[in-house]
Amino acid sequence: MAPISTEELHLFHKTHREVFCFLIFKLHRDLTQSLLVMSLWIWLEHNGYPDINYKVMDLPYTLANALVTEAVSCLECIEAENSHIPNNGGLPITKGLTQKDISLKMFNKKRYTIIAGIKSVLKNICARIFADVLQIILKSRIINRVRASGGNIFDMHLTVPGFPHPLFGKFDISTNNTMNLDLSDEKIWMGNGPCDDVTDDDKSMFLTFSKGFPVSEPEVRYLFTRTYGDCVQSLSMGSAVVNDQSLFAMMILKSVRTVDQILNGKRVAKLHINGKHIWVRKYERRE
Structure with a gap:
């Protein structure tokens, strides 16, 4: 052609x-x-x-x-x-x-x-x-x-x-x-x-956790999979650790639509897993 x-x-x-x-x-x-x-x-x-x-x-x-x-x-x-x-x-x-x-x-x-x-x-x-x-x-x-x-x-x-x-x-x-x-x-x-050609940045979310309430990677994956199906492309727990606890994580989703589903029109979503809070917002790259 x-x-x-x-x-x-x-x-x-x-x-x-x-x-x-x-x-x-x-x-x-x-x-x-x-x-x-x-x-x-x-x-x-x-x-x-x-x-x-x-x-x-x-x-x-x-x-x-x-x-x-x-x-x-x-x-x-x-x-x-x-x-x-x-x-x-x-x-x-x-x-x-x-x-x-x-x-x-x-x-x-x-x-x-x-x-x-x-x-x-x-x-x-x-x-x-x-x-x-x-x-x-x-x-x-x-x-x-x-x-x-x-x-x-x-x-x-x-x-x-x-x-x-x-x-x-x-x-x-x-x-x-x-x-x-x-x-x-x-x-x-x-x-x-x-x-259909969105970048990983378009589908990325930044997660933060409360000090003293450690959240594990399996817990994070379970929370989003339970609610939104097979939506997680990758998940990286933050390297900044306090008392063996990661305070943040980066998550790339499989679809940008899931970002909107999670936030539901808000800038920050507050979620819960096993009595622990997770705050989620859209990741914005700073040049």
């Missing part, structure tokens, strides 16, 4: 490209915000909400703008420590457009699943299908800025403002003009969508 060309990729994602340009040039939305909104909508497409990208440009201007504002509120809900969720769910236009039960509560409950999904969409889809549009916009901005300052243009390093993002990480504009597709790869035929 020959690699997919840029033209073929653009044709396949024609609607996504049109909507992205619509957000920037018609609704005059911020470039970085538009990129994140598109990533969110594409993730929703792959998770049972297929209508947004195909209907947004048919909406009246004010309604389309309000729909984008709802998408931004979804992103803010993911990022915020504590989000207020209105009684109507906060997404009436999105709900009406998709004819699905969707609210900000979902973005609170599935926070880390959606973060991993958006990261995957940014890297695997948006970096490829919007590369030419982003290059045109960013180059134009640099040229205008340099001309205004009276400088000379030599080497233009294109970076999208706002990246690396505190939640979604790096975003590198793809310069490849072809995309390899191995049709013998079984994953292509299994209906897998974005979020």
Whole structure:
């Protein structure tokens, strides 16, 4: 199978490209915000909400703008420590457009699943299908800025403002003009969508224990296996030991969805095993 060309990729994602340009040039939305909104909508497409990208440009201007504002509120809900969720769910236009039960509560409950999904969409889809549009916009901005300052243009390093993002990480504009597709790869035929290539960091959790109440590795494994099934990929008890007791542990799960199940919309979950407390939170790597 020959690699997919840029033209073929653009044709396949024609609607996504049109909507992205619509957000920037018609609704005059911020470039970085538009990129994140598109990533969110594409993730929703792959998770049972297929209508947004195909209907947004048919909406009246004010309604389309309000729909984008709802998408931004979804992103803010993911990022915020504590989000207020209105009684109507906060997404009436999105709900009406998709004819699905969707609210900000979902973005609170599935926070880390959606973060991993958006990261995957940014890297695997948006970096490829919007590369030419982003290059045109960013180059134009640099040229205008340099001309205004009276400088000379030599080497233009294109970076999208706002990246690396505190939640979604790096975003590198793809310069490849072809995309390899191995049709013998079984994953292509299994209906897998974005979020299937999550990293171990996406699935990692940090556990802490109380001094004087030692928790063993078998106890930790039993606690999570009993509640969430065969979910533990690896478990490392902390090397910092006080009175023969590990005070923390690092756990990598098999699925990022289990992270959200454990936390249930909270930043820290308090669990119990044999009368002993275990505090669990999402592991965040510090660069």
